[in-house]
Amino acid sequence: MFLLYSPACNPKSAFLYPRMPSCRSALTDRQLFLFFLYTWHTKTHQTNYFKGGINMDFPEYSPTIFYRLIQQHKEAQLLLAAIRLEVCSYLQKPSSASEIAQHTQCDPQNMDFFLTALSSIGLLKKEHNLFRNSPEAQLYLDKNSSLYLGEYFLFWEKKTSLEQVEELVRHGAAAPCQQDQGHAFYNFRELARLSATEILTGRVQSFLKSAQNIFPKSTPLHLLDLGGGSGRMALEFGKEHPQATGVIFEHPSVADIPAGHIAEEHLEDRFSIIQGDFTCDDIGCGYHLLIVSGVLDFGGDALDELVTKISAAALSGAYLYLVSHDVSDDYTAPKEAIVGWLSSHLAGLRILMPKSRIKAALTAAGFQPLSINEQNGVISRLQGEWYRRD
Numbered sequence: 001m002f003l004l005y006s007p008a009c010n011p012k013s014a015f016l017y018p019r020m021p022s023c024r025s026a027l028t029d030r031q032l033f034l035f036f037l038y039t040w041h042t043k044t045h046q047t048n049y050f051k052g053g054i055n056m057d058f059p060e061y062s063p064t065i066f067y068r069l070i071q072q073h074k075e076a077q078l079l080l081a082a083i084r085l086e087v088c089s090y091l092q093k094p095s096s097a098s099e100i101a102q103h104t105q106c107d108p109q110n111m112d113f114f115l116t117a118l119s120s121i122g123l124l125k126k127e128h129n130l131f132r133n134s135p136e137a138q139l140y141l142d143k144n145s146s147l148y149l150g151e152y153f154l155f156w157e158k159k160t161s162l163e164q165v166e167e168l169v170r171h172g173a174a175a176p177c178q179q180d181q182g183h184a185f186y187n188f189r190e191l192a193r194l195s196a197t198e199i200l201t202g203r204v205q206s207f208l209k210s211a212q213n214i215f216p217k218s219t220p221l222h223l224l225d226l227g228g229g230s231g232r233m234a235l236e237f238g239k240e241h242p243q244a245t246g247v248i249f250e251h252p253s254v255a256d257i258p259a260g261h262i263a264e265e266h267l268e269d270r271f272s273i274i275q276g277d278f279t280c281d282d283i284g285c286g287y288h289l290l291i292v293s294g295v296l297d298f299g300g301d302a303l304d305e306l307v308t309k310i311s312a313a314a315l316s317g318a319y320l321y322l323v324s325h326d327v328s329d330d331y332t333a334p335k336e337a338i339v340g341w342l343s344s345h346l347a348g349l350r351i352l353m354p355k356s357r358i359k360a361a362l363t364a365a366g367f368q369p370l371s372i373n374e375q376n377g378v379i380s381r382l383q384g385e386w387y388r389r390d
């Protein structure tokens, strides 16, 4: 057909066509109609048949997020395997895959693939076919490091595993945990043992750094570390404040862990343990400083009662250092806390509490949050925050 072979068929020259009267006289009305129909169709549908271009628009959203999540899962599998195989404990210096395979009694060929994959995700460095730890792997994944966290990661991964998520969502928990069964559900003793190192990777430092703006080193004071776990917060504070004395309150099933640290640090003359259940037992009194780290989130229905008890144990003008999970009112943030504690929620143990609820309970019991100015701006880098008792 004429139209198809006409220069005017080229979509580019189609724009020019109405300005070419000599050419127009050669076309019938039907040809003109078909021509305009064609021009409209090609422009509307963004096609370019003659150049072999893309015949589709991009979807409105990309599926990248799904690939990223699946990729993260695989990378986490690699990390956990690396911890179990203890490869980082042999990679302080550049080594070949076969040397590492020999140390760990593994298959040399697959060790090479494995170490190369670990290099691709940044846990190792690979140069000239030799592997060595990245700085982070050296510090936290080498069993010989004083900050080795491998065991802690494995414990935490198992404790918060979502392997059963589908089953639990489908059928619910077989025997839902009661609120006061936290000690049965969580191995707090093991957590206290392993977090004695984890707490030294930033949490204690944040606490001490902010505390130095409040407590001069030479001031005598008495402190309580409620549900203190390893007791490290109290003891490291005690080491920096020679006039400080203190109590670490812990459940009887955990108490030997902080007791061991008191003995190791030779702080028996200034620090002691009170064993008990803080929901019903006496927690002592006369405290100038109260450390409440990772405890109030688990207060459940007894939160107000517990906070009232804490308030009664505090001296007027005492300071309280709170570490909470900073949970939003609709429980969608922060994702680390929401996903991290999902397994216990699915098991029937409702342990997280919105930050606003904790703050309201503390305020009602006479604790006022310290303003950022009063904390000399340290709060922005803190995981904890300070309150002062009226």
Ligand SMILES: C[S@@+](CC[C@H](N)C(=O)[O-])C[C@H]1O[C@@H](n2cnc3c(N)ncnc32)[C@H](O)[C@@H]1O
Binding pocket: 182, 188, 189, 192, 195, 199, 226, 227, 228, 229, 230, 249, 250, 251, 254, 276, 277, 278, 279, 292, 293, 294, 295, 298, 323
């Ligand atoms: C998440 S851990 C926090 C440990 C420590 N404060 C820290 O920041 O690492 C909670 C601690 O509270 C203790 N705890 C929980 N419920 C308790 C109760 N009813 N009585 C005494 N201790 C309790 C647990 O034994 C555990 O050591």
